[in-house]
Amino acid sequence: MDDNWIESFREKLDEHYAWPALYTYKFIVPKGKEDEVKELFPFHPSTERNSRQGNYTSITVQLMMPSGEAVVEIYKKAALIEGIVAL
Numbered sequence: 001m002d003d004n005w006i007e008s009f010r011e012k013l014d015e016h017y018a019w020p021a022l023y024t025y026k027f028i029v030p031k032g033k034e035d036e037v038k039e040l041f042p043f044h045p046s047t048e049r050n051s052r053q054g055n056y057t058s059i060t061v062q063l064m065m066p067s068g069e070a071v072v073e074i075y076k077k078a079a080l081i082e083g084i085v086a087l
Helices: 003-016 034-038 070-080
Strands: 019-030 047-050 056-066
Touching: 003 019, 019 034, 019 070, 034 056
Parallel strands: none
Antiparallel strands: 019 056, 047 056
16 A cells, blocks of 8 residues: 555545544455454454355445544555455
C-alpha cells in the first residue's frame, strides 16, 4: 500500500463519516483464505458468499469503527493476506 494512497483514503473517510460510525468491509479471497480474513474481526459476524465456480469467497463485515485511522489499520492487516481483494 502506497503511503500517499493511504493518506488520501484516510482523508476521504474522514470527509464522509462522522466517527464513530458503522463501516462495511468487503473482501474477496481465494477459497481457503476465509479464516484469515475472519481473524481480523474475531468478535464480529461476517457474511460469506462463494463465487459461481467456488474458487473465491466474498466476505462482508459491518462494525462500529472509532476513526478513519482504525479503518485503515484493518486494511493494512488485510493486505498481508495472499490473494485478497478489498472492495
